[in-house]
Every structure is written in structure tokens, then in C-alpha cells.
Amino acid sequence: MGSLARDHSDPELLGFLKELLEGGSLDRKCEKITRALLEQGPHSLSAEDRVVIEAEVIEPYLADCESCGITPAWQQMLHVYDTGLCAACFDRLEGKQVPTVRPDWMPLVAIDTEDDELSASDDVAVLTPHSS
Numbered sequence: 001m002g003s004l005a006r007d008h009s010d011p012e013l014l015g016f017l018k019e020l021l022e023g024g025s026l027d028r029k030c031e032k033i034t035r036a037l038l039e040q041g042p043h044s045l046s047a048e049d050r051v052v053i054e055a056e057v058i059e060p061y062l063a064d065c066e067s068c069g070i071t072p073a074w075q076q077m078l079h080v081y082d083t084g085l086c087a088a089c090f091d092r093l094e095g096k097q098v099p100t101v102r103p104d105w106m107p108l109v110a111i112d113t114e115d116d117e118l119s120a121s122d123d124v125a126v127l128t129p130h131s132s
């Protein structure tokens with residue numbers, strides 16, 4: 001990625017930076033520069049500030065989806081950073097509680113929660129009178 005060519009006025013990138021800023025995980029220096037970029041635009045940044053934005057604000061949070069390998073859009077970047085998965089993979093994998101590794105070799109313990117749910121609904125089925 002040619003990071004020096006990155007467009008610091010890209011509204012999607014700015015949205016990502018705003019989210020980062022509001023998340024409170026930036027140090028004071030980065031926070032100050034990021035705030036200046038958001039409030040006054042890229043032209044308010046010195047060349048040095050831009051290097052800090054790239055190296056200390058943006059780069060540490062760049063993440064590719066661990067499952068499908070896509071580089072997410074800025075709106076999804078923090079989600080991928082936090083979970084390791086893009087939204088589509090997160091829904092597909094976490095939503096159905098399927099392990100990210102193919103389960104062929106996995107011991108039964110790995111599907112413990114699913115087992116609990118099954119036995120719970122078994123109990124319900126036993127207690128529920130059959131209507132037909």
C-alpha cells in the first residue's frame with residue numbers, strides 16, 4: 001500500500017478516524033493531530049503530522065479478515081481489528097457459532113454449548129404435551 005498517497009480527506013477514512021478518536025485509544029499526541037485533521041481538514045496537517053497519522057494512528061489498526069482475507073472498508077476496519085473477522089464472516093461464523101477451524105478433528109468438548117442447548121430443548125420437548 002502506498003501510504004503516502006493515502007487521501008486524508010476521504011470521508012470514509014475520516015469516519016474511521018473519528019471512531020478511533022471517540023474510542024479513546026489514541027495517545028495525546030495522536031489524538032491532537034487526529035482531531036485537527038477531523039476538524040480542520042488535511043491541509044491543517046504538517047508533513048510530520050501526516051507521518052504520525054499514518055504510522056501511529058492508521059497503520060496499527062489496519063487488519064485483514066482472518067477468514068476470507070479481504071481488506072475491509074474503513075467502516076469495517078475497527079470491527080475486523082477487534083474480532084479478526086469482517087462483518088460477513090462474523091455473521092457467518094460467530095452468528096452460527098461455528099468454529100473458525102474446520103471441525104473434523106475436533107473433540108466433542110468443542111461443541112459443548114451447542115450440546116447444552118440441545119439437551120435444554122430436549123427437556124422442553126419432554127415437558128411440552130403433544131397437541132396432536
Ligand SMILES: [Zn+2]
Nearest residue numbers: 065068086089
Ligand atoms: Zn471475511
